[in-house]
Amino acid sequence: MPNSSDTPWWIVRHSSIHQRGVFARRDIPKETRIIQYVGEKITKAESERRGNELAAKAAKTGGAAVYIFTLNKKHDLDGSKSFNTARLINHSCEPNCEAFISRGQIWIYAKRDIQANEELSFNYGFGLDTWEDHPCRCGSPRCIGYILDEQYWPKLRRILKAREAKQQRIAELEARAQLLQKELDEMTPAPKKAAKKTRKAAAKKK
Ligand SMILES: [Zn+2]
Structure with missing residues (x-):
């Protein structure tokens, strides 16, 4: 050698x-x-x-x-x-x-x-x-x-895959949460109008 x-x-x-x-x-x-x-x-x-x-x-x-x-x-x-x-x-x-x-x-x-x-x-x-x-x-x-070390590669691949799946799930849930929030906003009366009515009612009493 x-x-x-x-x-x-x-x-x-x-x-x-x-x-x-x-x-x-x-x-x-x-x-x-x-x-x-x-x-x-x-x-x-x-x-x-x-x-x-x-x-x-x-x-x-x-x-x-x-x-x-x-x-x-x-x-x-x-x-x-x-x-x-x-x-x-x-x-x-x-x-x-x-x-x-x-x-x-x-x-x-x-x-x-x-x-x-x-x-x-x-x-x-x-x-x-x-x-x-x-x-x-x-x-x-x-x-x-x-x-x-290459002996740990299969394990790391599993870790990375699980991490990616978790990230994807979080993104999905966030998108769903946004949709639900939008739906909720549409069903709820605007807070400003509600506030005005209360004030008018209070003024009448005086
Ligand atoms: Zn490399």
């Missing part, structure tokens, strides 16, 4: 998906180990602390990049450091790369043959609990709209 440290397969360029991206410098054969995802090895507790910090930041600013990778049951890898070029690889719903953990290291592999100048991408594998925080703009025809 070709080694990425001898021959860099990649190059960083401007990306139409999101700011910068990593591109194939030349043709990359399927299953090539392209680049290592490096970072700081941290405990799950520290990972949770950093994750919460990111979530708080995202709530304030409307977005925060997540670079924390699950390594094993005890440790995660924080890849937010600038020396980790692999952090610039964008997510795609139809990726040409895949992230693999082998012997405590995370590597980005070619999922298929990749042509020179293609943008490299992999599925970030995010969980279902935060899907709404991470809209996807990968532009792939099979984009599901959110950055999400």
